[in-house]
Amino acid sequence: MSAELPGCHRYLNRVAPTPLVPVQLDRALPPVWCKLEFLNPSGSTKDRIARFILEKAWRQGRVTCGDRVVEASSGSTSIALALACAQMGLRFLAVMPEGVSNERVFIIRAYGGDVAFTPAALGIRGAIAEVERMGTEPGVFLPKQFANPDNAEAHRLGTAREVLDQIPGGKVDAVASGVGTGGTLVGLFEGLRENGCRVVPVLARPINLVSTHEAECCSFSARIPGVADAISEIFHPDRLPGLITAEVRDEDALATTRELIRLGFPVGPSSGLNYRAALDALRRLNDPTAQVVTVFPDRMERYFTTELFKPFV
Numbered sequence: 378m379s380a381e382l383p384g385c386h387r388y389l390n391r392v393a394p395t396p397l398v399p400v401q402l403d404r405a406l407p408p409v410w411c412k413l414e415f416l417n418p419s420g421s422t423k424d425r426i427a428r429f430i431l432e433k434a435w436r437q438g439r440v441t442c443g444d445r446v447v448e449a450s451s452g453s454t455s456i457a458l459a460l461a462c463a464q465m466g467l468r469f470l471a472v473m474p475e476g477v478s479n480e481r482v483f484i485i486r487a488y489g490g491d492v493a494f495t496p497a498a499l500g501i502r503g504a505i506a507e508v509e510r511m512g513t514e515p516g517v518f519l520p521k522q523f524a525n526p527d528n529a530e531a532h533r534l535g536t537a538r539e540v541l542d543q544i545p546g547g548k549v550d551a552v553a554s555g556v557g558t559g560g561t562l563v564g565l566f567e568g569l570r571e572n573g574c575r576v577v578p579v580l581a582r583p584i585n586l587v588s589t590h591e592a593e594c595c596s597f598s599a600r601i602p603g604v605a606d607a608i609s610e611i612f613h614p615d616r617l618p619g620l621i622t623a624e625v626r627d628e629d630a631l632a633t634t635r636e637l638i639r640l641g642f643p644v645g646p647s648s649g650l651n652y653r654a655a656l657d658a659l660r661r662l663n664d665p666t667a668q669v670v671t672v673f674p675d676r677m678e679r680y681f682t683t684e685l686f687k688p689f690v
């Protein structure tokens with residue numbers, strides 16, 4: 378089977394590294410080095426894993442022209458896979474629970490992908506079960522972003538190396554990210570560490586504060602899309618020695634996201650979350666020369682109908 382990568386229309390392998398820029402919202406602290414992942418072709422960092430996983434599978438002969446790629450995701454990963462499949466001459470099917478916003482469905486269909494719905498009551502687990510069932514059919518390839526080690530590899534070999542080339546002195550003291558699959562945080566951390574950085578991994582965890590008359594307590598907040606509390610197969614504390622958790626109030630994450638947008642960074646809510654976690658890391662490091670890296674994972678346009686844009690309605 379040929380390992381030649383397909384597509385006379387392909388531009389994906391000509392996409393430049395995303396910029397890494399210093400952003401200083403708090404004058405009392407050094408700037409945070411922010412990787413502008415929303416500038417990837419489909420608008421999110423998931424373009425990296427879509428391309429890396431599909432190209433590797435292609436080279437290994439596990440997927441070929443006309444095959445069908447199937448993923449259980451209603452989010453950025455499906456959109457990125459739909460774009461990559463359009464570029465590679467593959468078919469794509471996104472399986473998602475009913476009730477997902479029309480915008481996402483339209484984007485996937487516009488790239489030539491199909492969308493299948495599973496009952497809303499079964500949640501994402503229902504979609505995953507359906508995908509697993511289809512994985513046994515011939516000509517079907519399952520990227521499985523929550524289990525596939527190539528998810529973190531895309532960031533170890535791609536994002537981390539770009540950061541090292543871009544940051545002054547090739548020095549990174551901490552890297553902060555929210556976790557969905559964990560691919561971003563694990564891959565960035567491993568890639569930076571193996572290239573000599575003594576880097577602290579920082580988990581950005583959104584919380585909502587609940588005040589009772591006795592005390593304040595907090596729990597994981599699901600108000601920041603893309604970031605989950607579940608532990609995926611990729612995110613494992615053993616892979617992140619010295620991990621610290623930065624808890625960020627979801628209100629603060631949203632306020633910081635709006636502040637970033639106001640400055641001209643068209644980002645989604647997890648960018649505000651990540652930025653706040655990076656500020657927390659800078660405070661803990663307490664060193665004016667510290668260089669902390671984070672990512673702005675996706676674009677604001679996906680969130681027009683959410684809480685993020687309420688103040689602008």
Ligand code: PMP
Nearest residue numbers: 556557558559560561603647674
């Ligand atoms: N998607 C979005 C929109 C995110 O903000 C994040 C967290 N930064 C993720 C995904 C999580 O990335 P990963 O799956 O690599 O953990």
